[in-house]
Amino acid sequence: MKQQALIHSLTDKSPNSLRKKVNALIGQQLSTWNLARQNYEALATVESKEMNVWGFPMRIQFNPSRIISSGAKVDPQSIKQRPCFLCAHNRPAEQQGILIDNRYEVLVNPFPIFPRHLTIPSVQHIDQKIATHFEDMLLLAQHLPDYVLFYNGPQCGASAPDHLHFQAGNKGFLPIEAHWSRWRKLSEAIIKQPQFILLRHITYPHTLLAMESADISQLRLWFDRIYALLPHNANQPEPMINLLCSWKKGQWIIWLFPRDLHRPDCYFAKDKTKLLISPASVDLGGVFITPRKVDFNKITEQNMLTILEEVSIDCQQADNICNALQTMK
Template structure:
């Protein structure tokens, strides 16, 4: 399959930035030294990555007061002179993320300083997924891992680096509850057997995906008090279909993040963690992490079972 013009341009800017931007060059070289280890569960795995450069994101202060005190690092006027990007339409600039998790890690920033809110931009996520077929796209809600909740953006990383990418079809076939299916779209719910409550939409129809996503968002809006319901979204396009996974959330960070002494684990789950790649910026946390820790952390941050059951009922009734 031939690559889109956007994908070709993105690959060129990745190489250019690694050569001319010292911060990016050093941090991408540093990925060669990150440590990883896999935890095997029943038919799936969670991969932990020790990545000290991600401390800025994992420990970021995202309260309104802290955001107001700092300049927005996604606004063009505040970005480093060396940070160059590729335009996507008139609204977005595709940037190389200088603090990478993946060997190819992008931040796709809205050109206007508007808050993180998925509803007006979900169709853009689908279009980006279709044009960047070697990448997995993801969205972090303003209270679910976005280190810049004041400036709308997506991120993208090398496809098949998160366990979710290679596991999703297998685990929904094994444990999923089919909520809806027609000739274009299937909607499946997957619960605690995968540690995380999630909804998976697979479709070759952009319009159907938009319709079903609005329905899910509307229900979660009714169940939440915040302006945007807490969620992470992971999206990719392959073999003529979108695979969109929605992780409804109830908590930004687990109690381990706030604990003292040896009980603390500095982890702030976002889309990548919900996708099974757990980023730990401190070596002591990487060394002591256990499967029981992971099970408990996911239980805390994933949407509660009662709300999840209500969401499934809504999808079955209002599809």
Template structure:
């Protein structure tokens, strides 16, 4: 049985036994969406998904992280949450707070920090076996709600997530039929971004990876800020949006109805300009 079929069976089994997952998928079924389009063909899908409030509002400062149990460690995961072993070091889990169809969380067994260097090959190996999926990575200061435990995420492909560079935000696109070449090119980009942000443990970034026509594709979104200023505003000026990989690709998640209703073209352009790092 191939891995995609195993994942389908996992979702079927978990849906029967795990009420939290059933509720999460039902909430995804009921989400409202709207699309904003720019003249160059780029479009952004806005999703109203209140179930993502915990992730969007997550505190990632050192004290907060140290004072809460890691929800990706096996000892702290729900008893009903089961998974599939991958590469003898990852566990593929159904995400009970989905943004995408078949939303997966894929943590390492080991409790190690969220740092992607030397793990891009693992990401591409998983993409090989999941041709209908996108894999994505949120850096420790770029949308990861568990920056203390390395993990990837995945979900079924959608057009918004396969968009590359455009005038609204930077996207460095790496493509090759050779996995090793993609890893080498990523290392070159990593070194360049590290030079731009030498004080960071890891250059700020989000990554989308997938397979298309037997070619490996890696879209890397360099970042200069974790959250836009609107996140910290009060009253009507506030937009509680904390961009991760999906937001940067073109699927912005709103956890409050008032944000979903009022967000418009100018807001999106402004948010991207604040958090995206221009590259030359």
């Protein structure tokens, strides 16, 4: 069994404790693991371009290494037939991590989108479901203040829907996080209490809710209420949702993206309209990932808007959720 590089506890209140361990892990992995080093070096030269969608600056990144994720087969049969790449016994020998309370491991993602990109899988092979692990995400974000934590639902971009995991990327990269202080002014307060606020962004290109609070119990309460109101059918392991989470100035900000579809129509097209884009938290946060150069070259602002509209719940569904929440004040 591989030795863990470092250990950490979420009860550790020392500032910078996990930050220092993560920086050490990244340095160690990039010096000893050729695949990771090569992909991070390649990331420095990937092409990107800025786009404007309904007045919001967004970015397209041409990232060939992400074809593994964008093209992943996540149907139950395909999942059963492949070894889980997040289980410790299936990982590359070079991959080391930081053990968190004997429950999670912080790993360097060898196929990065961010200049600093982490994957945080459970040490147990359990399904990707956020309901009983939401507070874990908040605590991890608190211990990683330089990062945005994100969760992709099992039918919302997770390439390992059979293994619980979060990801984290350095702050300042995603437009929604980098510009939130300005974009927040374009939101309406659905719930406003002394210890909690729920916002609905009224002009973002797709349905976006945001929770802000320093009280983890309030965030848990209102997340459970939102979660219970999300569209859900018996064939889905959980309601479709993507989450981003940031710890800043003593409080959490959680961006919620309720979903209606896993992949847009253009993903399945057989003609020149095909775009191999499988939206997940990063895309919904403003950085579209295109693993094929042809898609990077031809995608337009209208394509991006159409994709966002197709995979998100519609305005009427969002209205119904917000109206129901307002009766729970």
